[in-house]
Amino acid sequence: MRQHGMLELAVLGLLKERAMHGYELRKQLGTMLGPFWQVSWGSLYPALRRLAKAGAIDKDEQPVPKRPAKRVLAKTSKTSKTSKATSGRRKTVYKITPYGDRMFTEMLEETAAAVDAEHFTLKLAFFRYLPPETRLTLLERRRAYLQDKLAQFKANVREYKERVDSYTLSLHNHGIAATQNDIEWIDELITNERNLVKPAARTEAGALPIE
Amino acid sequence: MRQHGMLELAVLGLLKERAMHGYELRKQLGTMLGPFWQVSWGSLYPALRRLAKAGAIDKDEQPVPKRPAKRVLAKTSKTSKTSKATSGRRKTVYKITPYGDRMFTEMLEETAAAVDAEHFTLKLAFFRYLPPETRLTLLERRRAYLQDKLAQFKANVREYKERVDSYTLSLHNHGIAATQNDIEWIDELITNERNLVKPAARTEAGALPIE
DNA sequence: TTCGTCATGTAATGGGTTACATGATTAC
DNA sequence: GTAATCATGTAACCCATTACATGACGAA
Numbered sequence: 001m002r003q004h005g006m007l008e009l010a011v012l013g014l015l016k017e018r019a020m021h022g023y024e025l026r027k028q029l030g031t032m033l034g035p036f037w038q039v040s041w042g043s044l045y046p047a048l049r050r051l052a053k054a055g056a057i058d059k060d061e062q063p064v065p066k067r068p069a070k071r072v073l074a075k076t077s078k079t080s081k082t083s084k085a086t087s088g089r090r091k092t093v094y095k096i097t098p099y100g101d102r103m104f105t106e107m108l109e110e111t112a113a114a115v116d117a118e119h120f121t122l123k124l125a126f127f128r129y130l131p132p133e134t135r136l137t138l139l140e141r142r143r144a145y146l147q148d149k150l151a152q153f154k155a156n157v158r159e160y161k162e163r164v165d166s167y168t169l170s171l172h173n174h175g176i177a178a179t180q181n182d183i184e185w186i187d188e189l190i191t192n193e194r195n196l197v198k199p200a201a202r203t204e205a206g207a208l209p210i211e
Numbered sequence: 212m213r214q215h216g217m218l219e220l221a222v223l224g225l226l227k228e229r230a231m232h233g234y235e236l237r238k239q240l241g242t243m244l245g246p247f248w249q250v251s252w253g254s255l256y257p258a259l260r261r262l263a264k265a266g267a268i269d270k271d272e273q274p275v276p277k278r279p280a281k282r283v284l285a286k287t288s289k290t291s292k293t294s295k296a297t298s299g300r301r302k303t304v305y306k307i308t309p310y311g312d313r314m315f316t317e318m319l320e321e322t323a324a325a326v327d328a329e330h331f332t333l334k335l336a337f338f339r340y341l342p343p344e345t346r347l348t349l350l351e352r353r354r355a356y357l358q359d360k361l362a363q364f365k366a367n368v369r370e371y372k373e374r375v376d377s378y379t380l381s382l383h384n385h386g387i388a389a390t391q392n393d394i395e396w397i398d399e400l401i402t403n404e405r406n407l408v409k410p411a412a413r414t415e416a417g418a419l420p421i422e
Numbered sequence: 423t424t425c426g427t428c429a430t431g432t433a434a435t436g437g438g439t440t441a442c443a444t445g446a447t448t449a450c
Numbered sequence: 451g452t453a454a455t456c457a458t459g460t461a462a463c464c465c466a467t468t469a470c471a472t473g474a475c476g477a478a
Contacts, residue, residue, distance in 0.1 A: 035363035
């Protein structure tokens, strides 16, 4: 919604798959989007409120389900894994609206500012919702950004070499290596993507197909 | 000063080497600390004010130096690289105070919360100010953090394998590889550090020294 | 003379973190 | 019965980003 709104994008993306309540949402954010992002309650709930107010999600409040079927403590005892789907607490289940769906696509597609690691990572997690061309655009933008970062790193190393201590030097060298790895990875993704796009254009490629 | 105060730490660390004014500080932050961190004015100047108010830095205001020696446009012309140290604009040069120095060391030494990439990176850039034992502690903490992250990544991959799309899978796999690289790098740093510490304890190591 | 860079700030705004507050349910 | 986890929020605080505002200096 706003200039970044990463949280909003993530929430909408997760709710696109299935309706969830806040607590569950937070866990999903911590796993599916990698163990790098832990959202706090004071961040998540206000975000949900914002999204609800904007009409992007609907809150479905279930006021204490009062035990679905009473189940008088069946003495299956020890096997604690049995009762799974129950848990009748107060839950506010959120689900995405058609407007929220459009909003999600819009946020996902905008190529601007999707360059830094976190933005890119987040968008990649929802790449399946994008057409291959947009995917390629985003990948290439990310690649350009990394290349730029790499160049800056190298320039810095050249400039600082023998003027800085070994720690700073090691830091920069590792930065270079890590960035190069990132670029290689992006290149793989780009190659895969092109292989998905090419076959359709193969008819006019002139590479003498089977025929 | 506060719970994170990364900016403060960085500023104090840079000012420890030499006095600087805000503009210069910002550039240094962008290079020496890697091309990953660009501080905005609205962030830097308030931070400088906070530090000054806390007594950690002194502001040395030079109100327009009025051209040091008049220099009636000496016609050395073309060679524009000659006049270097001049540039007489209004500058507010900040320099660190003894209190700021103590504050810096304190912030640098506290091992808590120095685990995430940015904190660690920042501290590493000032490792030369720390005794080897503290360096080792910080390195090992970082290592433990990365190991934990790696474990979570692997657990996620195991759990999600074939349930998620190829992009998410690729994302996690790359995350694993990158984290492993980070760990290897930390291990190198740890080894180097131990080699610095060991020789002193070599006398009681019992490895039959020269003798 | 005009543009780019140097140089220093302020104000508004947004939003994240932390701590606080509450309460139900489950497992031990 | 009590601790852990599930579950949902609010309030205060901090601080970063953005845009705004100003102006001197150097080079073209």
